[in-house]
Amino acid sequence: MLDTAFAPQDAIAQLDALAASARLPSRDADRCKRLADTLRRPARVCVLGPRKGHMARVVSALLGVPELAADMLPPAMELRFGPSLRTSATLEDGTAQVTLGWPTPELLHSDPIFLQIDLPSERLKPMSLLVLTLETDPAVYRPALAWAARRSEIAVWCTPSFNVADARIWASAPERLTQHAYLLETRPDTTVPRHAAVAGFTQVFGLSGIDDPLIAPDTAPLFDRLMADIEEARVADLDMVQLFLHRLGHLIPVGQRLTDGCAVDVGCRVEPTGPDLRPILSEPTLYLMRRTRDLAETLGASAPDDWPPHMLAHCADTAEALRERAENWPDISGVVRGLQTLIDEICDTMTLLSIEGRAEQAQDAAALLFQLRIAFEQALGREEP
Secondary structure (H helix, E strand, O other): OOOOOOHHHHHHHHHHHHHHOOOOOHHHHHHHHHHHHHHHOEEEEEEEEHHHHHHHHHHHHHHHOOOOHHOOOOOEEEEEEOOEEEEEOOOOOOOOEEEEOOHHHHHHOOOOEEEEEEEOOOOHOEEEEEEEOOOOOHHHHHHHHHHHHHOOOEEEEEEEEOOOHHHHHHHOOHHHHHHOOOEOOOOOOOOOOOOOOHHHOOOOEEEEOOOOOOOOOOOHHHHHHHHHHHHHHHHHHHHHHHHHHHHHHHHOOOHHOOOOOOOOOOOOOOOOOOOOOHHHHHHHHHHHHHHHHHHHHOOOOOOOOOOHHHHHHHHHHHHHHHHHOOOOOOOOOOHHHHHHHHHHHHHHHHHHHHOOOOHHHHHHHHHHHHHHHHHHHHOOOOOOO
């Protein structure tokens, strides 16, 4: 696997240094900035549903803060980490008001359409919460769902018991919002069959005592699952950043590169020192060159419409075949061990790229094979291709 000790702050520093390089192509510079922004911001969780009172209690329990009043919830509210409690309100005329502390009654009486509340809560360091109250009018909830989808990575549909009305609204949600979504039922009804749409949720959670003010809703299972998902996503983001830096990190000024090992040192190159490696590396190098040529011919004028998965599969198969070869290499030098490690990392990264399966990931997979070819050429003492 890629180096899991690669800290987010190290990754951000390397991305910032790379983005400042005048040698970086504009397309890669834009992606570099997007990757850095992804690492800087917390995961974005959207809690949405039709019942203000239930969502207010759920959000309070998730964050471990004093009970939020139902009338505090405007159509949309964001809670994020901040050094002190602070509220920013957007009114219907587009003006903004900022107050210290929780929203005041006077502020709420002005009917804000959006509240942004900064809280010094440790639970808000890894994530922000977007709370969206949905109306039953399609003319209202459809644009609201589209708006939330652009601002969320994880969704939690909060409803008493998922029914036909819930299913109708949820069916209008963009795929970006539904592809990683949980169902939280605050009054699970076990007397009726589950609606078929429930199967589309990643997991279903139930709460009891939501209407009893003396009982704190037990949101611990949901919170723990959110934290596990966020950690898993952060590891995947860091793997993607290392892949990006492996490909372009040589453009970072030497004095700004990390140096703790090849997996982290994005400027690391396999040096052709030590014993003659031609008996070991000549055949794998020729195999890699042949596979690269075959891929280029296949994706030429007669490229299939579904070329991204085709390219990803071809690159993954090539890397796996090289890993099988590398398992039998003798341990005769650090160069050989470095190549074995690089091949292992790239094979694992190919798996991550295949999960997304889009054109951008396919291009990264091809770039990884080119990275391997450079490493083989350098180990054999040849000029870079």
